[in-house]
Amino acid sequence: MNDFINECDNLVLEVKGLLKQNTEWILRYREYAEKIISNIETIKSLKHGRFREWSPLYLYMNVTQAKSQMEFSLRYLGQEVARLNAVKDMITISTKNFVKNNERDFGCKIKLDDVEWKSKTASDFRRHFLNCTKRTDNSGKKNEEHRIESLILTEFSKNTGANKAFSYIQPVKIAGVARFQMPTPLYASDINNLKYCGFRGGGIDILARTGRGRTTKLCIMELKDENDKKEPPAKVIKQDLAYAVFIMELLRSESGQNWWKIFGFGGIVPKSIELYVVCVMPSSKNNNTSFADKIIYSGKDNFHFQYMYFQENNNEVVDVVTSLKKYVSK
DNA sequence: TTTGGTTGATCTCAGCCCTT
DNA sequence: AAGGGCTGAGATCAACCAAA
Incomplete structure (x- = not known):
């Protein structure tokens, strides 16, 4: 486990280094944020009206x-x-x-x-x-990943605790209405070959907020459609951590306050940001939970490793096993 | 006309912070 | 150290409205 933590510490430094050497993202993401913010009201009114x-x-x-x-x-x-x-x-x-x-x-x-x-x-x-209840078999693996992603988003979007497998979680949506994938300027799917990719970088599968009140945390979630030996949770966590470092640097950049708002928070960017780095995949017989609650520090900010293993039935999430804190609602 | 999902105003409350 | 106010999330629920 110590080796793993060391590798993660090094990964944080590596990503920070890449983001320092390549600075084009700073202005680009500032412009994204400004334009999105200026469109929020219009998007809301289109949807609602x-x-x-x-x-x-x-x-x-x-x-x-x-x-x-x-x-x-x-x-x-x-x-x-x-x-x-x-x-x-x-x-x-x-x-x-x-x-x-x-x-x-x-x-x-x-x-x-x-x-x-x-x-x-x-x-x-x-x-x-x-x-239409199901898809024909001709469709590719990529679409299966999309199906799982949609399944999880639909589950998180539920707003009643009664039939929700895990309460107090909501996906980040554009203007609160449209699902979206947060782009990054990094290629991290092959973590040993991490690269800066500018506008061609990979996207974050799911961003979500979990918790209640002021302690609500932003979750950076990496999702896999199968619990595969080739892509074990520890590897998924690393990929996710690389993206989380980008989000952290983004929140600490000149457009950080705007992104904090886009991510659904009303207040100012906290003095100390705690990002949850969450590995999401189908549950198996022996889920790896060893990395849960491990913390990687980065100055005042930190990254908190979590897992979420889910079970589905009839295209609906029926159960989750997670290290995320469970809140009990009356 | 009924049904069932969506919406939005209002309510609740954990955690944070300030005062005593 | 204890207590109370505040904040900003999600929960609740009645009203709404498209579809059947």
């Missing part, structure tokens, strides 16, 4: 969409099936680019060419996915 999100289709945005195009992605089982645009007072929906896969993976033959969200064809399209 013009249409509603209908399960099992969920709204997503990537950073490009959030900062300029103001376009939403619509996904089913984590897979993109349509795009939504705001045209004057109207929301339009288009399946351009997705027609082939929608038919291949979900048997959906409905084509939408920028038609109104409220139109008959658009409503038929939504109903198709309501009745």
Whole structure:
């Protein structure tokens, strides 16, 4: 375990070094944040005023969409099936680019060419996915990862404790409404070959807030669709730690306060930031819990290792085993 | 008309911090 | 050291509204 901690300490220094040598991200992320912040109210009003999100289709945005195009992605089982645009007072929906896969993976033959969200064809399209229970087998592994990611996000998004496997957790969403993947300027999937990649870097699977009141923590979550020997939790934690170091440096950069707000916190950036670095994967017979609550220090800030192993049934999370603190609600 | 998911105003409360 | 106020999260629940 000490070796592991040493390796993690070194990894933190390595990532910090990369982010010091390459500085283009500072201005780039400052601009992302400023544009996203200035669009928050518009995004909220589009969502609240013009249409509603209908399960099992969920709204997503990537950073490009959030900062300029103001376009939403619509996904089913984590897979993109349509795009939504705001045209004057109207929301339009288009399946351009997705027609082939929608038919291949979900048997959906409905084509939408920028038609109104409220139109008959658009409503038929939504109903198709309501009745569609599973994906055909032709779809690739990447889509399975997306499905798991969506499964976890749907679970975290629940707001009643009663049928929620783990309470007091919410995913970070753009303007509180659209799911998104936080980009980083790092390539970290192969942790022994860590690289600075500028705008081509990898994304963080899930950002979430957990806890209550002022002690609510930001979780940087790395998700795997299987508990695979080739990618054991210790390796996943390292990949996640690399991304977490970026988030920490981002929060300590000139745009840190804006990002803190985008991540869903109302106050000022804390004097000491504690980031939870969480490995999320399907539960197995012998889950590795050895790294739980280990802390990697970085000045006043620190990284706190956690695990979350989940079980699913019928495309819903039914149980989680986690080192995250459990809060009891009355 | 009924149903069931979504929304948003209001409520609750752990943890933090300040005062005594 | 103890107690009380404050803050900022999630929880709750009634109203709302699209779909059936």
